[in-house]
Amino acid sequence: MSQTATAVSSSTLTLAKALNAGLRAAMEADDRVLMYGEDIGPLGGVFRVTEGLQARFGADRVLDSPLAESGLVGTAIGMAMRGYRPVVELQFDGFVFPGFDQITQQLAKLRSRSHGRVGLPVVVRFPYGGGIGSIENHSESIEAYFTHTPGLTVVSPSNPHDAYWMIQQAVASPDPVIFLEPKRRYHEKGTVRLDAPGRDLHEAAVVRPGAEVTLLAWGPMVRTCLDAATVAADEGRSVEVVDVRSLSPLDMTTILESVGRTSRAIVVHEAAGSYGPGAELAARITEELFYVIESPVLRVTGYDTPYPPSRLEAEWLPGVDRILAAVDRSLGY
Amino acid sequence: MTSSMSMGQPVGASGTAGRGRFEAPAASVTPMVQLVDPSGVRVDDPDFAPIAPPDQTAALLRDMALIRRFDTEATALQRKGQLGLWAPLLGQEAIQVGVHSVLGGTDHVFPSHREHGVGMLMGLPIERMFGIFKGCEMGDWDAEALRFHHYSMVIGAHTLHAVGYAMGMAADARREDARRTDGQRPSSEPGVSVVFHGDGAISEGDVNEAYIFAAAYQAPTVFICVNNQWAISEPVERQSRVPLYQRAWGFGIPGIRVDGNDVLAVQAVTSWALDRARTGQGPTLIEAFTYRMGAHTTSDDPTKYRSADESEGWQHRDPIARTSAWLRSVGEWDDAQQAQLDQDTEAFGAEVRAAVDRVPDPSLGQVFDRVYAGTTDLLERERAEALGRVAR
Ligand SMILES: Cc1ncc(C[n+]2csc(CCOP(=O)(O)OP(=O)(O)O)c2C)c(N)n1
Numbered sequence: 070m071s072q073t074a075t076a077v078s079s080s081t082l083t084l085a086k087a088l089n090a091g092l093r094a095a096m097e098a099d100d101r102v103l104m105y106g107e108d109i110g111p112l113g114g115v116f117r118v119t120e121g122l123q124a125r126f127g128a129d130r131v132l133d134s135p136l137a138e139s140g141l142v143g144t145a146i147g148m149a150m151r152g153y154r155p156v157v158e159l160q161f162d163g164f165v166f167p168g169f170d171q172i173t174q175q176l177a178k179l180r181s182r183s184h185g186r187v188g189l190p191v192v193v194r195f196p197y198g199g200g201i202g203s204i205e206n207h208s209e210s211i212e213a214y215f216t217h218t219p220g221l222t223v224v225s226p227s228n229p230h231d232a233y234w235m236i237q238q239a240v241a242s243p244d245p246v247i248f249l250e251p252k253r254r255y256h257e258k259g260t261v262r263l264d265a266p267g268r269d270l271h272e273a274a275v276v277r278p279g280a281e282v283t284l285l286a287w288g289p290m291v292r293t294c295l296d297a298a299t300v301a302a303d304e305g306r307s308v309e310v311v312d313v314r315s316l317s318p319l320d321m322t323t324i325l326e327s328v329g330r331t332s333r334a335i336v337v338h339e340a341a342g343s344y345g346p347g348a349e350l351a352a353r354i355t356e357e358l359f360y361v362i363e364s365p366v367l368r369v370t371g372y373d374t375p376y377p378p379s380r381l382e383a384e385w386l387p388g389v390d391r392i393l394a395a396v397d398r399s400l401g402y
Numbered sequence: 403m404t405s406s407m408s409m410g411q412p413v414g415a416s417g418t419a420g421r422g423r424f425e426a427p428a429a430s431v432t433p434m435v436q437l438v439d440p441s442g443v444r445v446d447d448p449d450f451a452p453i454a455p456p457d458q459t460a461a462l463l464r465d466m467a468l469i470r471r472f473d474t475e476a477t478a479l480q481r482k483g484q485l486g487l488w489a490p491l492l493g494q495e496a497i498q499v500g501v502h503s504v505l506g507g508t509d510h511v512f513p514s515h516r517e518h519g520v521g522m523l524m525g526l527p528i529e530r531m532f533g534i535f536k537g538c539e540m541g542d543w544d545a546e547a548l549r550f551h552h553y554s555m556v557i558g559a560h561t562l563h564a565v566g567y568a569m570g571m572a573a574d575a576r577r578e579d580a581r582r583t584d585g586q587r588p589s590s591e592p593g594v595s596v597v598f599h600g601d602g603a604i605s606e607g608d609v610n611e612a613y614i615f616a617a618a619y620q621a622p623t624v625f626i627c628v629n630n631q632w633a634i635s636e637p638v639e640r641q642s643r644v645p646l647y648q649r650a651w652g653f654g655i656p657g658i659r660v661d662g663n664d665v666l667a668v669q670a671v672t673s674w675a676l677d678r679a680r681t682g683q684g685p686t687l688i689e690a691f692t693y694r695m696g697a698h699t700t701s702d703d704p705t706k707y708r709s710a711d712e713s714e715g716w717q718h719r720d721p722i723a724r725t726s727a728w729l730r731s732v733g734e735w736d737d738a739q740q741a742q743l744d745q746d747t748e749a750f751g752a753e754v755r756a757a758v759d760r761v762p763d764p765s766l767g768q769v770f771d772r773v774y775a776g777t778t779d780l781l782e783r784e785r786a787e788a789l790g791r792v793a794r
Contacts, residue, residue, distance in 0.1 A: 111707040112635035135605035135641050136557060136633050164556060167607060202486050205540050206555040343780070372784045377769045379486060379537030384766045384792055391791065 078264045085255040087229035088118050091236035092156065096126050099154065102240055105132035106141060106158030114158060116196055116255055138168035142193060146176055149189040156240060159195040163206025168193075169214070176245045177220035191245045194236070197225075198289045198339050199386055200253035202379040209376055210340035215247045216317040216349070223317040224270060225249035227291035229259035231314065234266035242270065251289035271315040273323035279309030282333035282399050285324060285350055287313040290337045290387060297392035306396060316346055321353060328354055328362065333399045335367045337387050342370035364402035367395045432645045434691055435671050436661040440719045442727025450670040453504070456734045462503055462665045463725045463735070464743055466495040469519030470722065471747040472528065475754040476518070476535070480700040484758050485535045489516045493663070493695035496721035497628055499523070500668025501596065504676060505549075508593035510571075512551045512564035516628070517598050524550045528757040538764050557599075558606035561625070564597035565612045568621040568679075571595065594622045594679040596672075602633020604649060605641045613653040613687070620684035624675045625650075627687060628662065630694035635707035650687035662692030663721040693719070766792050 082090065096102045104119060104126075110133035113120030123131035134141055138159055145155035159165050165172070172193060179187045199208035215223045222244055226232040232250075239246040268274060276291065277298050284294040291312045298308040311327050313319065328334040334354050336347035351366035369387045377385045437452055439445050452459075473491045480488040491498065498519035505511070511520055518531050526548055533539035534553060541553045554560035575592040603609050604627060616623045629646050631638050642649060650657030656678075660671040668690060675686035693716040697704050704713075729735035770777070770785040 107633075108635040110635070112703075113706070115634070115701070133636055133640060136602040136636065137605040137607060139607045140605070167556070167558075202537055204487060204534060204537070204555060205553075372769065372788065373780055374769045374773050374784075375540075377766075378533075378539050378764050381764050381766055381769060384788070385769060394791075 079260050079262045081258055082229045082233070082261050083256050083258050084226070084229045084232045084251070085116055085118050087233040087259075087261050088226075088236055088250065089120060089122070090261070091233040092119065092122060092240075093125065094233075095156070095237045095240040096122065096130065098237075099240075100130075101152060102154045102156060103130050103132065103148065104156045104158065105134045105145070107134055107136055107160050109133060109158050115160060116250075116252065118194075118250070118255075119158065138164060138166075139171050142168040142171035142176060142191075145191045145193075146171065146179065146189055149191050150187060154190045154192075154240060156192040156194060159193060161207050162195055162197040162209040162211050165193075165195055165211065172221070172245075172247070173214070173218045177218045180244065181220060188243045189245050190240075190243050192236075192239045192242075192248050193245070194239075194248040194250060196252035196255070197249045198251050198253060199376060199379075199382050200289065202382070204379070205376075208379070208382065210338065210371065212247075212249060212316055212338075213340055213345050216346060220245070221317060222246045222271075222315070223249065224315045225251060225288035226314070227251060227254065227276075227286075227288055227312050229257075230261045230267065231312075233261045233263070235270055235314070238266065238270040249288055253289050254292060257292070268314075271318050271320055273314055273320035274312045275309060275323065275327055276312045277308070277310040279331065280307040281309075281331055282306075282335060282396055283309045283311055283324075283327045283331045284335050284337055284392065284396075285311050285313055286337045287316060290339060293387065293389060294337055294392060297389045297396070300389055301393060301396055304393075306400070308396060313350075319350070319353070321357070324350070325354070325357055328358055332358075332361055332363045334362065335369060335392070335395045335399055337369045337392055339371050339386055341373045342368055343373050345370055364399045367399055369395045432659060434659045434661050435667045436664050437666040437670060438664050438724055438728045440663070440724055442724050442731060444728060444731075447667070450667065450674070452666045453670050453673050454666075456729065456732045459666065459725065459729060460734055460739070462499050462669070463722065463729060464746070465499040465502070465519075465523060466665065466722050466725065467743055467747050468750055469498060469522060470495050471751050472522055472754050473518065475751050476532070477696070477700065479532075479755065479758050480535070485532060485700075486537045487535050487699055487701060489518075489535075489699045490694075490696040491516050491519055493693050493716065493721070494628060494630060495519060496665040496725070497626065497662045497668055497690045497692060500665045501598075501626055501672045503665075503669055504673040505596065506591050506593070506676065506680075508549075508571075508591050509676065510549045510551065510564075510567060510593060510595050512560045512567070512595060512597040513553055514557070514560065514598045514600060514603065514628075515553055515555055516600075520598070521548075521550050524548055526550055528754055529760040532758050533761045536758065536761050538761050558603040558608040558612075561597050561599050561603070561609045561612035562615065564595040565616045565619075565621050565623050565685075568593075568595040568616070568623040568685075569619050572619075572622055592622065592680055594624055594676050596624045596626060596676075598626045598628055600633060601627060601629040601631065601638045601641055601646060602636060603627075604646055610653075613650065613655060613685075616685035617654045620682070622679035622682075623685040624672065624679055625655075625685065625687040626672070627689045628692065629689050630662075630692050632694050632698065632704075632708065634698045634702060635704075637708075645689065647687055647689035655685050655687050657687040657689065659689045659691055662690030663719045663724065665721060665725055 109119040110123040286294045347368035647657035647659045
């Protein structure tokens with residue numbers, strides 16, 4: 070990848086392949102970067118995101134781990150204290166929780182507890198979200214647990230270009246990053262510009278300009294919002310789509326600029342609505358733009374139920390129709 | 403070398419002066435309970451003997467053949483797109499049948515994610531199992547009535563539930579005893595919880611905590627660690643430097659390794675462990691030594707991480723072939739019986755294929771039911787919105 074990177078300035082890759090290339094570049098750039106997780110070695114991870122990395126960098130830098138999530142995150146903390154930059158793969162969103170104490174109570178707090186003396190440049194990556202027809206515990210959107218925890222950075226790429234660059238920026242970050250990989254988008258292709266990231270890790274991006282209403286989304290829902298905006302355009306509606314990219318910290322500048330222009334906002338996410346990230350965004354927009362917005366900030370989210378059996382997920386997850394209904398409602402005020 | 407597996411030199415014998423006494427010499431030799439060897443010859447074990455007469459073993463052979471057929475049909479159904487996923491049990495039939503065959507009427511099973519055969523033998527309709535892998539349900543059968551708990555997809559989480567359940571069973575028995583004034587033992591047998599977990603699971607914190615609780619409270623729990631050598635692509639050596647059953651010793655639990663491809667041995671050892679639990683002697687860890695013949699699940703590709711030689715090496719240890727060879731040698735099995743069994747499994751195969759079509763389609767409205775004991779205004783509003791939309 071690095072040889073070709075200097076030769077060509079762009080490449081068409083799937084999101085999974087872009088992550089793989091990004092991880093490879095990060096490991097090449099800094100030999101303190103280590104990867105570990107369940108099945109990430111010869112198998113290349115269950116989604117093959119780490120394919121070929123162990124062959125390239127050896128079993129000392131790409132470690133297959135015992136089946137123990139608390140152990141994975143906890144030892145990454147210790148490795149980081151010794152100057153390494155561990156990138157930990159947890160296998161699925163639903164299997165993050167055995168490592169939850171280590172993430173929220175340990176990893177997130179050491180900088181603050183040590184009064185800034187100990188920083189932990191650890192990346193915890195995992196596939197998240199639904200839409201792939203999987204069984205229980207394989208489709209959860211659990212970003213709110215982490216965004217509620219001060220000390221963690223939480224980001225999610227929605228396209229291959231961002232996947233390639235954001236993972237490298239996450240690895241370079243001096244603080245722990247929860248890196249949410251939209252698993253239903255792993256196989257979608259896009260152009261990756263290999264010469265420049267385009268934007269910083271914590272910047273939001275207007276991915277489709279529009280005039281009447283702003284859709285705010287990240288990860289898997291960005292594609293769905295873009296699709297909704299296309300349908301809305303056919304119906305004569307001008308919808309702007311903002312890819313939030315970084316959930317913590319939030320780039321409120323870009324978000325408020327967009328909503329300030331359109332005067333209407335709808336947050337779209339897969340996670341259950343109650344106490345979800347949509348609530349945070351709605352509250353901040355309302356606080357800042359109370360006299361500007363022309364309708365309440367709406368939310369289109371997963372329902373307040375456990376994730377359903379996969380035969381129902383297409384109806385349960387926010388889709389184009391629900392987003393368009395919300396657009397109509399917002400414009401109807 | 404039929405009843406023990408060599409683990410190489412004792413660590414202490416490596417020549418490092420003075421260290422031997424601190425490292426467990428027990429790790430050097432790993433005795434494995436075996437009653438019928440891979441070629442079908444009865445072998446003796448110093449501590450265990452078959453618990454059932456040969457004429458009852460034909461039933462075990464039959465159960466193994468049926469669950470193998472269930473499993474191969476399910477794998478084929480996944481290939482045809484009728485199931486989203488399947489976790490094959492091929493090669494692990496003797497464990498599932500052997501354990502099931504000695505369960506008492508009050509024992510309760512906590513499966514991991516591969517005990518489809520145990521579920522079937524306990525009366526779970528096949529279509530309920532398929533419901534999970536077809537994406538139509540979460541496995542919400544009546545676990546109490548079946549005595550077969552819901553599946554656990556989070557590795558190891560259920561081992562704690564099994565221990566807690568056993569603690570509850572033991573507490574019930576103590577209360578019943580205390581209430582009795584006639585000095586008689588209770589009429590019903592006290593129950594045992596039997597929990598299956600994998601060799602990978604043994605690394606999870608939850609599983610280690612389950613051992614600790616089981617030991618601390620002497621819970622009537624039997625842990626069946628199905629050591630099929632692989633946790634997806636991770637070999638068992640990645641999980642443990644000592645034989646898995648010896649892990650138990652550090653928790654103060656007896657641990658024993660059984661040949662998981664020998665149904666008679668599994669039966670005998672499980673029966674012994676159940677007896678211990680029932681008579682108040684606490685938990686046991688049984689390591690059932692076997693091999694996952696197929697892929698981890700139908701989405702896995704084992705050629706990426708293990709050699710064909712390795713898998714082929716296990717072919718000759720097949721649990722079904724071994725049992726029928728032994729039964730033939732003692733005159734309890736013949737060609738006519740085999741022909742009948744082949745016919746029965748064939749018919750059963752058709753039943754399994756039909757079952758997949760019987761899985762009812764779920765409806766979105768169900769998702770809002772039973773989130774809580776009652777419902778909430780919010781859920782009712784969401785239900786109305788969702789159903790209004792779906793109806794349009
Ligand atoms: C907590 C958790 N981490 C990771 C996974 C993903 N996963 C599913 S099965 C499996 C391997 C389990 O191996 P083992 O316990 O040996 O059981 P086997 O599948 O071999 O029967 C893994 C890693 C999971 N289900 N739960």
